[in-house]
Each structure stands twice: as C-alpha cells, then as structure tokens.
Amino acid sequence: MSDENIIEVSGLSHSYGDLEAVHDVSFSVRRGEIFSFLGPNGAGKSTAINVLITLLKIQRGNVRISGYELSENPQGVRESIGIVFQEITLDRDMTVEETLKFHGRLYSMTAEEIKSRTDELLCLVELDGKRDRRTKELSGGMKRRLEIARGLMTRPDVLFLDEPTIGLDPQTRRKTWEYLRDVNREGTTIFLTTHYMDEADVLSDRISIIDNGKIIITGTPAELKNNLGEDLIYLESSDTKCSKEILTKFPGVKEIKEKDKGIILSTYRDGTRILPELIKVLEDSKISIEAVNLKKPSMDNVFMHYTGRGLRDGAD
Numbered sequence: 360m361s362d363e364n365i366i367e368v369s370g371l372s373h374s375y376g377d378l379e380a381v382h383d384v385s386f387s388v389r390r391g392e393i394f395s396f397l398g399p400n401g402a403g404k405s406t407a408i409n410v411l412i413t414l415l416k417i418q419r420g421n422v423r424i425s426g427y428e429l430s431e432n433p434q435g436v437r438e439s440i441g442i443v444f445q446e447i448t449l450d451r452d453m454t455v456e457e458t459l460k461f462h463g464r465l466y467s468m469t470a471e472e473i474k475s476r477t478d479e480l481l482c483l484v485e486l487d488g489k490r491d492r493r494t495k496e497l498s499g500g501m502k503r504r505l506e507i508a509r510g511l512m513t514r515p516d517v518l519f520l521d522e523p524t525i526g527l528d529p530q531t532r533r534k535t536w537e538y539l540r541d542v543n544r545e546g547t548t549i550f551l552t553t554h555y556m557d558e559a560d561v562l563s564d565r566i567s568i569i570d571n572g573k574i575i576i577t578g579t580p581a582e583l584k585n586n587l588g589e590d591l592i593y594l595e596s597s598d599t600k601c602s603k604e605i606l607t608k609f610p611g612v613k614e615i616k617e618k619d620k621g622i623i624l625s626t627y628r629d630g631t632r633i634l635p636e637l638i639k640v641l642e643d644s645k646i647s648i649e650a651v652n653l654k655k656p657s658m659d660n661v662f663m664h665y666t667g668r669g670l671r672d673g674a675d
C-alpha cells in the first residue's frame with residue numbers, strides 16, 4: 360500500500376443472489392481527505408461501505424484499510440475505523456456522556472482516556488452543555504453529532520459515514536458539514552456516501568460517482584465540473600458585433616448568442632482557461648471589456664452527463 364493511500368480497493372464486487380449490487384469497483388482514498396460516493400438510491404453505496412466496514416463479508420476483490428488486508432485481518436480494519444450509520448443507533452435512555460463513555464469501555468479504552476476524549480469530543484460537536492440529556496430528548500441534528508462523536512471515540516484513522524445528513528433540515532445539514540470539516544482538520548480521513556449532490560460538492564476533496572453498482576468517474580468536484588466543458592461566459596464589451604465576429608472562430612468556443620447588452624458563449628473546454636485568452640484577443644483588437652461572468656456546470660450537470668439522467672438535489 361502506498362503511504363498516501365489509507366484505503367485501497369480493487370475489483371470489489373458484491374451480489375445478493377443473482378443481483379450484483381456492486382460490480383468491479385476500484386478506488387483509493389488518500390490519508391487526510393474527505394472522499395464521497397455519490398449516487399442515487401440503490402446504486403450500491405451502502406453495500407460497498409458495508410463491505411469496507413466489515414458488516415458484509417467480502418465476496419470478490421481486495422480491500423486494504425490502514426495497512427490491513429480486509430480478508431485476512433477484519434479485526435485490524437475494525438480497530439482502525441469509526442462508523443456512523445444511516446439510521447440513528449443511539450440507546451435512547453443513555454445520556455450524551457454515558458453514550459460516549461460506554462463506547463470507550465466497549466473498546467477497552469482506559470478510564471483516563473475515556474474522560475479526556477469524551478470532554479474533547481463533546482466540545483468539538485458542541486454538545487458539552489447537553490452531557491446529562493438523554494439521547495431521546497435530543498434534536499435530529501444533535502443525535503447525528505453525538506453519533507459522529509461516538510464514531511471518533513477511539514481516534515480512528517478513517518471515519519465512515521453512510522448518508523450522514525439524511526432526514527436533517529437544510530440548516531442542520533450545513534452545520535453537520537461544518538462539524539465534519541472540523542473532524543477532518545483534526546486529521547481524520549472521512550469516507551462518506553451520499554445521494555445529495557450539494558453535499559458531495561461542498562464537502563468532498565474527491566468524489567466517485569456510482570450508478571448501478573459501478574464507479575462511473577472519480578475526481579475532485581472542480582475536475583468533474585471542469586471536464587464537462589460547456590461553461591457559459593457572459594461578456595459585455597465596447598463593440599458587441601465585432602467581439603462576436605472575432606470570437607466565433609476562437610478555439611474552444613462552441614456557440615455565441617447575443618444577450619442583453621453583450622454576448623453569451625458556450626465553451627467546449629474549461630471556461631476558466633479560455634476566459635483570459637478571450638479577453639486578450641479582444642484587447643489586442645482594441646476592444647475593451649466592460650463586464651464578464653463565468654458560469655460553471657453544477658454537480659447536477661455532471662451527474663446527468665455521466666449517467667444520462669438526473670439525480671434530485673437536496674431531496675430524500
């Protein structure tokens with residue numbers, strides 16, 4: 360395993376009877392990154408994550424996490440990971456503090472370690488003031504934060520989260536993203552599955568789009584969007600007609616339309632790269648630029664491009 364990669368997966372497949380839920384999936388996660396599986400319901404995300412966290416027995420392929428080969432040493436893998444499940448799995452009658460302490464004892468942490476880690480994590484997820492509350496009295500967002508804290512009790516190398524913000528309201532989702540970023544800044548690698556495009560987009564260092572059990576493409580959110588090309592550039596200049604004539608034949612420009620006081624260009628390649636070149640060409644022709652706007656494709660466009668269909672954003 361390369362030191363850089365904390366998770367390495369190659370040729371992973373998993374079937375339920377005749378149904379192949381995960382098909383020949385390969386990817387790696389670098390130490391310290393936030394990596395997401397983005398795909399619709401039924402894409403195979405939970406199946407894949409459940410194999411990685413040792414809940415499902417590996418059928419085909421190789422998985423290496425934190426230096427442990429999953430098929431040879433599932434216990435080693437278990438000890439190096441933390442898990443936050445899709446469903447709330449808290450004991451309703453335990454208090455916030457008891458939840459973390461119980462987890463620490465379960466994993467044979469020393470009393471001293473349990474106390475200091477509990478204090479640290481309750482501060483991190485801002486539940487310090489709720490220590491003595493029973494978990495059944497917490498809001499959905501607080502429960503999720505407590506589960507994240509519990510997953511971090513043993514200082515895992517990697518925290519796995521299956522749909523971390525499912526069922527939460529938009530504001531609580533954003534707050535949860537902030538906590539996850541803080542956790543990541545502390546040095547924990549994060550692997551998550553999501554069907555929310557905005558979640559994958561704003562939170563991840565890299566994303567694998569998964570559909571029908573297969574990884575369609577992997578990249579940073581910017582790479583995935585930039586690769587699509589077809590950015591839209593709005594440009595107002597001192598001479599609209601002349602600008603249009605000059606830019607029609609410009610390499611990378613797909614189409615030009617006049618709009619409002621200027622022109623709109625759609626591009627074949629990354630608009631951030633074409634834009635400075637366009638500006639230079641116009642300025643060389645003594646045309647001055649008065650306004651510019653660049654619109655990048657969204658993750659919706661990316662998903663649509665690679666899978667041929669849409670994935671509802673922000674919906675359950």
Ligand SMILES: Nc1ncnc2c1ncn2[C@@H]1O[C@H](COP(=O)(O)OP(=O)(O)OP(=O)(O)O)[C@@H](O)[C@H]1O
Nearest residue numbers: 375378380398399400401402403404405406407554
């Ligand atoms: N225990 C099971 N037995 C049989 N089929 C299953 C089982 N679990 C999942 N599947 C099927 O495997 C496929 C992948 O499901 P999986 O839950 O991995 O997808 P997902 O992307 O995580 O979706 P979701 O977010 O809805 O859980 C689906 O067709 C699903 O119906």
